Structures are given as C-alpha cells and as structure tokens.
Amino acid sequence: MAILSEFGLTHCVKSVDDAGWALEAIKTGNEFGVQHTIIFRQSTPGGRGDDHPNLSLPPDEAALDLWQAVKSTMPPELLPYKHQFYVEATNEIDTPAGSPERTRWVGRFCVELATLMLEDGYNPALAGFNSGQPSEDQIVEHFAELLQLYSRFPNRCLITYHEAKLKFEVNDSNGGKQIIIDHFSPLAEFDGWLVNVASKWNRAADRLGVQRPRLFVSEFTFAYDELCGAEQFRQEVSQIAQMDALHGNVVGRVIWTATRGDQWGNLRDQLNDHANWLSDYITKTLIATEEQGGDDCRGKPREQYKRTVILLPPTAGTEWAEAAVKATWALKRWTVGGSADDAGIGDLDYRQVIVVNPKEWGSDLDIWFATHYPGVIYEPVQAWTPQILIEKLAFFAKNGRWPQLTGGFQIHDIVDELPKHPTKQYGSRQLEAITHLVIHHTVSPTDRSIASIAQYHVDGNGWPGIGYHFVIKADGEIYQTNRLGTISYQIGGHNSYSLGIALQGNFQNEPPPKKQQEAAAWLVGWLKKELPGIKEVKPHRGMPQQATACPGSTWESWFWQIAGTKPPTKPGGSSGSYAGPPVTFVAGVDGPASDWHWPAAKAVFDKTGLACKFHSSGQNYVWWGSYRNAIFSPVRIVLGSDFVATDANTFFNAFKGDVAQFYRQGARDFIVLNECNIEHVGSWRNGFEFGKLFKALCQLVKVNFPGARLWFPGTSPQFGAQHQFIGEAKNAGAFDEVYGVVEHVYTTNVQDAAAAAARMVVEVEDFQQRWALDRPLVIGEFAVVAPAQPGYKARVYKLFYEALAKLPGVQAAYSFTSSWHPAPDERGEGWLEHGIHDAYAKLV
Incomplete structure (x- = not known):
C-alpha cells in the first residue's frame, strides 16, 4: 500500500467491520497526496443480525431504518474522513428475475438510501448485488432513478456488485447430457453474465441516456471455498483486469476472501499462496520499471500523456477526415488517422481510440484491440454523414460521453x-x-x-x-x-x-x-x-x-x-375546439379514501368552500349529503391496491355494494377505476385489453344503476405510455360507454407559482385536444408534488382553478389529497396537516 502510494498510484481497499484497514489506506494516501478507492462495510450494523433491509417495510422506511443502524455504529475514527471513503451500507439484496415487484422495491430502496447517505455527507456504494443480478432489463426498468441520481454526483457514488465463477449444470445440445460448469471452466463461460458484468450496467445507462456510473466489484469469487490452479488463476486475473480497463468506469475489484471461516474452507490460505504473485503483477502492471535510455528506447514516450486517436474506416474519403478535424481540433487536437495499429500502439498509460463506423472494417475491432493492444479504451461511433460525425464528436469532446436518446434500444x-x-x-x-x-x-x-x-x-x-x-x-x-x-x-x-x-x-x-x-x-x-x-x-x-x-x-x-406527432384531426372536429355538452366549472379537492380521515377533512371543505370528489369505499357515503356539490359531485369507484381480476363480473361484484350506497343517496356520476395504465392495477397487459374489459364493466354498471353517467378513469402521466394506453382502450370501445374523461396532472415547480399553473394548463389543453373535445373533461387529480410552503401551493391551485374555469369543456378540477398515511407521515402534496386550506382560504 505504501509503495503504490509513494509512486502516486491509486488502488482499492475493502474493509468489513475493521476500520483499521480503511483508516490506514486513507492516511497513507493522504501522506502521499493520493486518493484511493476505499470501501467500508458493517456486516451487523447497529447490532442487527445482518445488513439487509427490512423487506416488510415501504422502501423509504426501510432505507431510513437501515441507514440509522449503520450510522449508529460507524467507527468514530473514520468520521473525520467520511468524504474519503465509500460506505457499502447493504449487501446482496436479491433481484429475482420473476419478481418485478421485489426488484421495483429494491430500486426504490436504493434511491432512498443513497439520498440519505448523500445528505449526511457520506459516499454511497450500493448495493453489493449478487452475482448475475440485476439483469440489464431490470436495471433499465427499476434502477433508472438511481442512475439518474448517481449522474448528479458521479464522483461520490459507486455501483457495487459481486462476480463469481459459480458451479452450475447445463444441457449439452449434442448429447443431451448434463455438463458441469464450475470455477475450473474457462472465464469465457461466465463472461457478461456472472463475470465482466460491467457491460450490463453500461448498456443500461446508454439505453436510459444517462451517464455511465462508476462501478466497483466488491467481491470477485473464483469459487465459494476453492480456487482453480495457479496458472489458470494468474491468467484469469490478468484477463479480468484487462476487461475492467477496457470499460473505463470500473474503478476496482477485490478478490474474495481474506477472511477465515468454516464455510469458506481454506480459501484464505489458498489466496495467500498467490499473494506474492498478485503484488508483483500489480506493481509491474502499474509501474514502469524498465530503465529508459541508451539505444533501446524506441517507442518510449518522452513523458506520459493522454492520447486519443479518431480512427476512420477504409471507405472514408477526405470529407470524413475534415469532419473529424473540424469537430475536435480547436478543443482537443486529437489525432485523426486510418491505421488501427497506429491507434493502439505505444507505451502510454492512456490510449483511447474513437472508431468511426466500425462495421465498415468488416470485423469486431473491439476484440481486435483487446487482443493486440490490451488497455486501449475503445469508443465506437456510428455516423451516417460527415455532418452527423461533426455533431457527435463535438459533443463527445466537450462532455466525455456520446449523445443518447432516452430509452435507447440496440x-x-x-x-x-x-x-x-x-x-x-x-x-x-x-x-x-x-x-x-x-x-x-x-x-x-x-x-x-x-x-x-x-x-x-x-x-x-x-x-x-x-x-x-x-x-x-x-x-x-x-x-x-x-x-x-x-x-x-x-x-x-x-x-x-x-x-x-x-x-x-x-x-x-x-x-x-x-x-x-x-x-x-x-x-x-x-x-x-x-x-x-x-x-x-x-x-x-x-x-x-x-x-x-x-x-x-x-x-x-x-x-x-x-x-412523435399529433393526429391531424381532433375528436371534436377539425377546428380543434370543444364540441361537447355545456358545462359549469367546479373547483374541488379529492376527498378522503379512508374513514378516519373525514373528521380532519371537513375543515378543508368548511374553510374553503371547495367541492368534494368522493371515493366509493368505506363510510364515505355518509358525508354525501353534507358535502356534495349541487352542480357536480363525482364518485370515484375504489378497489384495493392488491385487487386483480380477469373478468368484468368479478370487478363489478367487488364494488357494487359501495356504489349502491352512493346511488341511493342520489349520486349519478361515477369515475370507473383509477390510473389503470400502472402495471400493478389490473390483469390487462395493455390498453386494448383494458378497454375491452372496461367496456363490459361499464355496461354492467349501467344495467344495474340506470341513469348513471360514467367517466373514463384518470391515467398516471408518470407511468407507461399514457396516451398510447388511452388510444388502445378507445380503439377497443372504452369510450363508447362513457360520458366524459378524467385526467391527472402534476407539477414539481416550487419556484414560480404562475409558471407552475400555466404548465399544468398547457398539459390539460393538450390532453383535451387528444381525447376530450367531444365530451367533458375532469381533472381528477392535480398537485404540486414537491415540498413547498402552504402559501405557495395555495397560489398555484388558485391560479389553476381560475385558468380552467375559462377553458370550455372542463367540468371540474380536484386538488389531490393524499390519504393513505396518517399524520405526520402523510405525503407532502396533501392539504391536511400542512395548512394549505388555511392559506387558500386567506387568498380567496
């Protein structure tokens, strides 16, 4: 450690439960002005049995619970240096392929935990993922927000995961017999799956259009309790190190394990047998030990520098070379050439080659460079024209990454x-x-x-x-x-x-x-x-x-x-203007979903005079007579969040009793279900399947409750392809049975009330143009979904109500009151316990 630090070379250290190693690495690095990559983990933080989160809690509560435990037993000698090491606060949370709910939970938990750590001044290293987990698609679907958070703090965050050459069996495609694959099998058998999985994280980041995260292999296991032979061990350590270097964002890996334990056999002793070789390999790889001088110095640079070569394909004409120079010369003065050997050769610590249109070489140049010039950073770029090459190279030269389209595919x-x-x-x-x-x-x-x-x-x-x-x-x-x-x-x-x-x-x-x-x-x-x-x-x-x-x-x-365009004709006619029945606008608040909420909710309606949108569940019908609006009082049909059915009759039987209570009191407007484009809400796979079920369900409601006016439910603008879902449902006949349509709209603007309200109005206008020019539109939920002062939120809501009152065809708008958590844990967009109703009453 001291030798590497003295030469100014960074290395990585992972310490579990022993602050001494971490502290020594920090102090040694500080002595020589070197910042090492140091991971510290507590296996039983706060006296817990392990460092796993409590999976029975909501992810935000589980994150707070675990982080408080980790902080409570953080070694005090490390606290002055918390900005110089990373904390691996949890370890090996499974993300099983067949459990999207579990993986979604883990993704949300990681975001909450990383946020808490960053706010407390610690550097998160999350989450010690098990070998082979998560998959690339799981990363894209459930860890996008974590990668976005990491991109805001790229030098403070690490993704940590484990790689292992584990034993498993596969079917021989020729003979049908079982073949054993284990730690004696070649590294290639595990490549991209259990080993060298950085490619999964990088491809996922590219698909999401976010910065590739810094990666750390916090356990690299050749086997659970046994190593392969010395020759294979040394060959594969060298291979995996070269793979890491090619990625460019793998900052380190540590080999499992230097710890004794009966379950790990004599693995520590076997590793110790390789200690001298590992030390020699590291120093010889990182430190140039050969003397320079005399006649034998051909190819030796005068001094180390970072070299980047833009490699053009054999088919490129002078216009491509001119494009490369135009894009990068003023900013970087990178070399432009046509020889792959020239791009790879040289005794330099940093060699990067940008390969333009690699397919035109007729072979896989990434493998070619890895074979003949290991250590070269390989960056392919596809450009159909020289002008596009200029745009892409200029962006890369300035930002260090390629421009990406969000949600990219291969x-x-x-x-x-x-x-x-x-x-x-x-x-x-x-x-x-x-x-x-x-x-x-x-x-x-x-x-x-x-x-x-x-x-x-x-x-x-x-x-x-x-x-x-x-x-x-x-x-x-x-x-x-x-x-x-x-x-x-x-x-x-x-x-x-x-x-x-x-x-x-x-x-x-x-x-x-x-x-x-x-x-x-x-x-x-x-x-x-x-x-x-x-x-x-x-x-x-x-x-x-x-x-x-x-x-x-x-x-x-x-x-x-x-x-990516709007239809040329609108539902209400070619003019794009509202052509449905006349409406009188009603301003309101989303009513309680739970009985316990009503005593406090009354204050909102009593003080503000705003109308109530009722929920069909529980005893809510009791308050219909007191808080119904004479002009318009819809009832949203509510089912439990875990309710799933595959046919309309089962759905109808689940809520008909609740609807009957309201119907007997005079309710006639019913919003059928809610946010059905969210994956967990129903049994349908797309809007078309939902539309068919919804149409049948509406027909049952109308037969059993004559005179009922039904409304197509609000869809979540934050999940799935909202307009695609509605279009599919409409194509299946969903709109045939409804009187009007419901929309949900939100803002996170907490700086400018007028701009926040105006932006939501624009979204309402766009939604109406698409789906509600021939029938009334209700804004079933709207809110400022970010922490802000009650007075600010009240101003936004007042401005929004006033603007919608002038928009033809908008029947009502209901500010969202979250009501599934009692105070003080109620969500920040709710009216109660936040004084919004008092602030609104003063404004009006």
Whole structure:
C-alpha cells in the first residue's frame, strides 16, 4: 500500500467491520497526496443480525431504518474522513428475475438510501448485488432513478456488485447430457453474465441516456471455498483486469476472501499462496520499471500523456477526415488517422481510440484491440454523414460521453446475413435524399424469421432482397435489414426518398405490443436525429396512391405515438375546439379514501368552500349529503391496491355494494377505476385489453344503476405510455360507454407559482385536444408534488382553478389529497396537516 502510494498510484481497499484497514489506506494516501478507492462495510450494523433491509417495510422506511443502524455504529475514527471513503451500507439484496415487484422495491430502496447517505455527507456504494443480478432489463426498468441520481454526483457514488465463477449444470445440445460448469471452466463461460458484468450496467445507462456510473466489484469469487490452479488463476486475473480497463468506469475489484471461516474452507490460505504473485503483477502492471535510455528506447514516450486517436474506416474519403478535424481540433487536437495499429500502439498509460463506423472494417475491432493492444479504451461511433460525425464528436469532446436518446434500444445489423437475389441488385442514393419514414406491418406471424420474410421477397416477388430497411420484432428488438442508402422496394412510387420500418405482426384487429411500439418510437426518433433531412413520418396507407390497409386498421390508436406527432384531426372536429355538452366549472379537492380521515377533512371543505370528489369505499357515503356539490359531485369507484381480476363480473361484484350506497343517496356520476395504465392495477397487459374489459364493466354498471353517467378513469402521466394506453382502450370501445374523461396532472415547480399553473394548463389543453373535445373533461387529480410552503401551493391551485374555469369543456378540477398515511407521515402534496386550506382560504 505504501509503495503504490509513494509512486502516486491509486488502488482499492475493502474493509468489513475493521476500520483499521480503511483508516490506514486513507492516511497513507493522504501522506502521499493520493486518493484511493476505499470501501467500508458493517456486516451487523447497529447490532442487527445482518445488513439487509427490512423487506416488510415501504422502501423509504426501510432505507431510513437501515441507514440509522449503520450510522449508529460507524467507527468514530473514520468520521473525520467520511468524504474519503465509500460506505457499502447493504449487501446482496436479491433481484429475482420473476419478481418485478421485489426488484421495483429494491430500486426504490436504493434511491432512498443513497439520498440519505448523500445528505449526511457520506459516499454511497450500493448495493453489493449478487452475482448475475440485476439483469440489464431490470436495471433499465427499476434502477433508472438511481442512475439518474448517481449522474448528479458521479464522483461520490459507486455501483457495487459481486462476480463469481459459480458451479452450475447445463444441457449439452449434442448429447443431451448434463455438463458441469464450475470455477475450473474457462472465464469465457461466465463472461457478461456472472463475470465482466460491467457491460450490463453500461448498456443500461446508454439505453436510459444517462451517464455511465462508476462501478466497483466488491467481491470477485473464483469459487465459494476453492480456487482453480495457479496458472489458470494468474491468467484469469490478468484477463479480468484487462476487461475492467477496457470499460473505463470500473474503478476496482477485490478478490474474495481474506477472511477465515468454516464455510469458506481454506480459501484464505489458498489466496495467500498467490499473494506474492498478485503484488508483483500489480506493481509491474502499474509501474514502469524498465530503465529508459541508451539505444533501446524506441517507442518510449518522452513523458506520459493522454492520447486519443479518431480512427476512420477504409471507405472514408477526405470529407470524413475534415469532419473529424473540424469537430475536435480547436478543443482537443486529437489525432485523426486510418491505421488501427497506429491507434493502439505505444507505451502510454492512456490510449483511447474513437472508431468511426466500425462495421465498415468488416470485423469486431473491439476484440481486435483487446487482443493486440490490451488497455486501449475503445469508443465506437456510428455516423451516417460527415455532418452527423461533426455533431457527435463535438459533443463527445466537450462532455466525455456520446449523445443518447432516452430509452435507447440496440439495433442488430443483419443486412449481410439475409437472402438476396443471385443477379438483381437494388439501387443506391445519397442519405441527404431521404425525407420520409414509412411505417408498415409485415402481416406475417410474430414468430416467423426475418430471413424467411426476405426469402419470400426474393422468391415470391422477384425483388433483389428484403423490402424493408428495419424490422422490429414483437419483443422490441430492432433489426437493420438494408443499408440506409439502399433504394429498396417497400412503397411503390416513393422508394427513392423513403425508408421502410416494418413492425412484425398483423395489426388489423389489435395494436402492436407496448414494447414493439416503444422500440418503433425510439427508432423513429433516432433516425430523425441521424438524418436531419427527414420531414415526415407516414403510415403506408397515408402515402399518395397507396390502396392498402397497411399498417393495419388499428393504426390510429398507436401510430401518432410512434411518429412523435399529433393526429391531424381532433375528436371534436377539425377546428380543434370543444364540441361537447355545456358545462359549469367546479373547483374541488379529492376527498378522503379512508374513514378516519373525514373528521380532519371537513375543515378543508368548511374553510374553503371547495367541492368534494368522493371515493366509493368505506363510510364515505355518509358525508354525501353534507358535502356534495349541487352542480357536480363525482364518485370515484375504489378497489384495493392488491385487487386483480380477469373478468368484468368479478370487478363489478367487488364494488357494487359501495356504489349502491352512493346511488341511493342520489349520486349519478361515477369515475370507473383509477390510473389503470400502472402495471400493478389490473390483469390487462395493455390498453386494448383494458378497454375491452372496461367496456363490459361499464355496461354492467349501467344495467344495474340506470341513469348513471360514467367517466373514463384518470391515467398516471408518470407511468407507461399514457396516451398510447388511452388510444388502445378507445380503439377497443372504452369510450363508447362513457360520458366524459378524467385526467391527472402534476407539477414539481416550487419556484414560480404562475409558471407552475400555466404548465399544468398547457398539459390539460393538450390532453383535451387528444381525447376530450367531444365530451367533458375532469381533472381528477392535480398537485404540486414537491415540498413547498402552504402559501405557495395555495397560489398555484388558485391560479389553476381560475385558468380552467375559462377553458370550455372542463367540468371540474380536484386538488389531490393524499390519504393513505396518517399524520405526520402523510405525503407532502396533501392539504391536511400542512395548512394549505388555511392559506387558500386567506387568498380567496
């Protein structure tokens, strides 16, 4: 430790329950002016049995509970240096593949825990994830907020995880027998899954469009209680170190374990046998020990410097070289060249190569560099034109990362793998000629291979190759099937200036799956960025002289979300103005969902005079006579958060008794369910399935409660594709049974009340244009969902009410009162216990 520090070289230390090691590393680094990566973990913080969170608590409470325990037994000698080490506050919380609720809980818990640690001045290292967990998709779906938080504090946060060569069995595809894979198996058997999993976190960060986090392998296990042989051990330590270096954001790893324990056999002694070799490897790798001078100094730099080479492909002309220079010369003066060897060679600690359009080399250059020039930082970039290369390189030179589209997907290039005609060839064009993207459906079954589609286009149609430029499978995987410059046959009379994007499947009766739509929307956005000449995105049937139903009769419910534009016509008519029945605006507050809340809730309505939106559950009907509004008093039909059913009858039987209580007292407006686009609310998989069930449910309500006016429920703007969900439901007939539509809208602006209210009004106007120009609109929930003074929130709400009162077609708006936690834990947007009603009463 002292030797490395003296040479100014950083290293990593992980200490569990022993502050001495951590403190020595801190002080040694301080002595020589070196900041080491130091992890400290308590295995039984606060006297607990382990450092796992209490999974029975809500994630925010579990985070506070664990962090208080960790802080209570933090060694006092470390406290003066808390900014110089990382705290691994928890360890090996499972994120099982078949349990999205559990993984969602863990993701939320990590955000809450990291926030608490940062606020207290500690550096979080979370969460010591088990080997192989979480998966890339789990990271994207449930840890996006954690990565966003980390990107705000990149130098203070680490993602920690474990890697292990564990024993398991697989089926031999040839003989059908079981093959044992264990720590004696080659490293490649585990690559990207149990070992070298940094790629999962990096791909996930790229898909989310956030900064790649700093990563730390806090346990690297060759086996639970036994090591492989010395030669294999040394070879694989060297291999994994090179892999870490290639990623660029893996700051360290520690080998398991230097601790004694019966369950780990003599693993510590086996590791000690390698101690001298490990020490030599580290010093020889990090410290240049060879003498410089004499005649044998060819290739030795005069001094160390950071070198970056922009490597152009063999097909690049001078315009590409000029683009690279124009983008980076003034800021970085990076080298521009065409030799991969020149880019990799050299006795430099820092060698980075930016490979432009790597596919044009015809081989995997990342593997080539790792093999011939280990240690090179490999950065690929795809650019269709020199101008796009300028934009991307300039961004990278300034920010150290590539520009990303949020929610990015991968594009699999299979152009050269697909069947082609033996003699015919498609024509080509300049990319600047492309002005239109055309959306198709293949009509073929979703399990049909893309190669078979291509073969049909060649054999059945006599075409040179497949007609589409991209095919998107039902699971959201995107495949490029033609080069962008290829003039393929996908839309007669318009091939020369258009690109064809095909969604695999038949969408005459049902819309594409959600994942497929999201992938298509991402691809359209990405192509618009890559090809600035794109002017329009059209369905096949929307292009001139096209007598076709493609991309299916359901296209209006989903195409506009993919295209990123609004429909050209509005439900209320081409004018875009409200054309439904006349309404008188009512300002109100969302009523209590629980009986215990009513005694305090009365103060809100008594002091402000605001109307109440009732909930159907419990004894809420008792207050109907006292707090109903003569103009409009809707009742939201409520079911338990854990209620799930697959048919309308079960749903109806679950709430009909509650509805009957209100109906007998005169209630006639009922909002049927709530925020059904959130995954946990129902048994449906998409808006279309919900719409079919919802229509049947509404019909049951009307038969049993004559004269009832039903409202389509508010959807959450924060979960899922809100407008896509509504469009799918409408296409399934959901709007056939409703009198009006409900919307939810929120703001986090706590600085400017007028701007906050105005922004919410804009969202209401947009929502009305899409879905409610032919029927009344109710804002079922709105709020400032961030901590702010009661007077500020009251001003926002007053301004919002006043603006909506002037908007034709808006029947009512109800400020959201959270009511599922008693004080003092009630959510910050609620009216009670926060004085908002008093502040509002003074304003009016």
